[in-house]
Each structure stands twice: as structure tokens, then as C-alpha cells.
Amino acid sequence: MAEKYLKAPLTDQDVSELTIGDQVYISGIIYTARDAAHKRLVELLDKGEELPLELEGQILFYVGPSPAKPGAVIGSAGPTTSYRMDAYTPALLDKGLKGMIGKGSRSQEVKESIVKNKAVYFAAVGGAAALTAQRIKKAEVIAYPDLGPEAIHKLEVENLPVIVVNDSFGRDLYQEGMKKYQS
């Protein structure tokens, strides 16, 4: 298991150096989006309209934080289960999205799209939401404020800990990891 430090947004070069099981610390700018925001983004793409964010090289974090306490940047912010985004993900990857942070397995279609588009799927530790929140230095809603916690937030993160689950070579940590420790 390698430890790597990455700056977001990501380049093709960054992604090509990642393999499953790597512990990656992400710093820089990432964006949040859950089901409802994904639905709207893909609807815009279908209509050929402009998106509220430039997807090239970006990382989307599947999260719906708890409310921020007064003075805090954000509330607790751990990953939500990713399969709910599967239907929308390939279209976003085709538009240049490079990374996703969530938890749980992706569909075959998403995994194929990750390879095709040279992207990466990370898992953050589900439930480690108080720790994750500490690594978020700034948060700002940039689209869909009507969605509340599901609005698209622009986050500035520092050493956000994530693990590579699906790399750009088609490997899957959930499958390989489980096989390795089965007895």
C-alpha cells in the first residue's frame, strides 16, 4: 500500500500513477454532488446546455453534510453510498470528470467508463465524518442552493484521506481485497 499526496483537480498523469489500495491524501478544490444534483447535471448535458461547473479534471465527492455548527466551515461530512449515482456517472466522465469519492461498489458500466476515460474512484472511510470535516477548510455553495445539503458545494480540502478502489487499469479493490482475505 502506497501513500500519495495529490493536488486536485487531477491530470491524466496523476490518475495513471494510482493503483487500487493506495492511500491518497487530496488537497485543493473538489465539488460535492449527490443524487439530486447529478440528475440536474445530466439533464443539462442532455439538453446541450452549459453546466454550473467545468468538469475537466475535477473530483466529485458524494456527500450530504450535517448542518455546520456556528463558526464551523461545514458539519460532519462522510461519503454516501455511490451506486445511487451510477446511472449518471458515465455521462459526466465523458465530459472530463476525473475522480469520484464515495463508498461502496460501482456498476460494471461505471467501471468500464472509468477505464475508458482514464479516471479513478476513491472511497473515503464511511462514517469517519467528523474527521473528514476537519480536512475541509472552505465550503461554498456554487449551484442549486434549493437542494439544501444536496446543493453543489465547492470545497477546499487539505489532506483529505481516501483509498483507491477502482483504478484506470480496471482493477477493483473490493473484489481483490475480499478474495485475498477469504478463508
Next chain:
Amino acid sequence: MKEITYEQVVETVSELCMSANYYLGEDVIQSLKEGIAKEKSETGVKVLEQLVENAAIASANQVPMCQDTGVAVVFLEVGQEVHITGGDLYQAVNEGVAKGYVEGYLRKSMVNDPLIRKNTNDNTPAVIHTKIVPGDNLTITVAPKGGGSENMSAIKMLPPSAGRQGVIDFVLETVKNAGPNPCPPIVVGVGIGGNFEKAALLAKEALLRPVGSVNPNEELAELEKELLESINKLGIGPQGFGGVVTALDVHVNTFPCHIASLPVAVNINCHAARHKTKTI
């Protein structure tokens, strides 16, 4: 006859909602630490370390350990000598949940209707289970339950011929299907017997037992041990990244049942195995 006021119930429920979400039980923390020593996967160890650190940050800053602060599941043990004054007991519970979730900066995850799906904005209504017991105390337990692990739970009506092995197979199948989704390491509550709804409630109640506790019934203690060992051989590991610590504990509750049935319910809880209790 002891009198307990509506306000006392509101205050107690509100406090319990916050404390359950901020402070992970010592039993769970201890078990996570023991997991660090047992885990063979390096990634798995990292995960468990993060979870212990996360619990410490949550309690120090009084913030929820997980952003999914769940459905408020409330267990009431009402002494038959208790008289609630000043209003409706269930309304008091719901007012307490609303107060706790709003004032405690907890996420509101309840929608008004399973198909219309509009957020109620205060996490009400609670799911309330009531038992009438002897005595003049009111014991309230709040057990917030996240969606990720609840969605991976399952129930099956087995034929009695399936027996003990049938139960084991169903529990293993359920945990395997759940994979990484319920945020392992998990705690598994198993309800065997009763009927359809009784089995589900037995499984839920099993999650309230302290992690690491041994079933007083010897046969069930043996079954729990066997289930735990088999689950941890599946290889799922912390967060499903592979490893030997997939479950922290398995708790089994049983109840007599009909000659024709063998109901089994498996309620999966994540490592954020939250519940707090107070007796008034």
C-alpha cells in the same frame, strides 16, 4: 403512581438524540481498538485507526460521528405505575426528537411519505417501540439508525427443516450481499423465531446489547461465536477493502414460534453503532 411530565420526556429524548450521535459507546471504541490488533490488512488497520480517531474528534467537538444521523428509533419501557402528565407521550417523544436534531445540528433525513418524499425538516416522526413493564420508571433509549446499513438488512421465512444451518447460511448471505455498503466493521443483530414482525424487532433489539457481551444462553452464545467467526472469514474487512475484521460482534435474540415457521431477520448496524439510554 409516579408522575413524569411531558417536558421531562421532551428534554430527555432531545439530550439522548444528541449524545447518541456525538459519543460512540466505549464498548464499540474498545472493540475497534481490538480490531486494530487483529486486522491483517494494512489498509484495514488504517481504516480502523481513522474510526477511533473519528470517534475522539466527534466527542471532543460535540459533532455527529457520522453525517447520517439516521432515523430516530426510540424504545420506551414504561413502568405500569407511571403516569405521564401534561400531554401525549408519543408527541413528547417527537418533540424531543425535533428539538435534539435541530438544536444539536444533526442532519434531518426523514421524508414525510415513502413515495412523495418531502423532507420533514426536523427528523420526525421517530420510529417508536413501546413495552409496558412492572415498576414506576420510564426508560428511554434512542438508537439513531443510518440508511447505509439499514438498507442492507433482510428478513426471510425459512422452513423449519432449514434449521440452525439454514439460519447461518442466511446471515452469511446477507452480510456478503451487503459487502462494503453498510460501512464495515458492522454489528449484526439476528432475530430468530416469533413471526414476521417479531423477528425484525428481535434483530433490532439485539443491536442494543453491548458489543463484546456474551449471550447468557449457552447455545445462543455458541451460535453467535460461530456466526462471528464465519462472517470474519468472508474477507470483506473494514470498509470492504479486504481484511479479517468485517464484524465487531453478532447478537442473536430468539422467541418461540409456530410449528410451521422459522423466521429469521438480520439487522445490520454500521460501526457507528449508536444508542443511549436514560431512566427517569
